[in-house]
Amino acid sequence: MIDYSKTPAHMGDEMRLYIEKGILPRSFLRAVLSNDFVEAVRQADYINTLRIYDWADFLYNQLPVVSWGSEEKMLAY
Template sequence: MSLRGLDLIPEHMHSSITLYVEQGIEPGRFLMLMLEHRIYEAAGMADAENLQALPNWIIFMHNYIPAACHGSPVVVQAWMKSRRKMRNSA
């Protein structure tokens, strides 16, 4: 899978979001909060580039990554678990 829409978000975040979506690898705190839809908390953790890109992050997540991989802490944990199982069975 090759993620589309990466040009919307800061370049230094491309590998983290790709590893999370494709392999279920747990991202850093900012991205975890974004994936859990905890936007206010994520804004408080964001570096300058990610803070400026918050609207683009929302567009990116809504349009370019599977809905099943973001939305709440439970959904995010389930995604990581399912992808971990896929990695282990390969």
């Protein structure tokens, strides 16, 4: 079971929609899921900038490996 509380509160719903319904996220989460670090930092708001390590931890420990890591994997998921 994915623990969405590990993400910033304002991001949980968007992540849940991607994982559970396949709805592609907006720019910051797209960059995170595509493993595009520079774009993720560029698109991040203040809270996500502070929590960038938490995002890496969340991806690695919570999400199915087929759902992130490259743009191709994100789009296929």
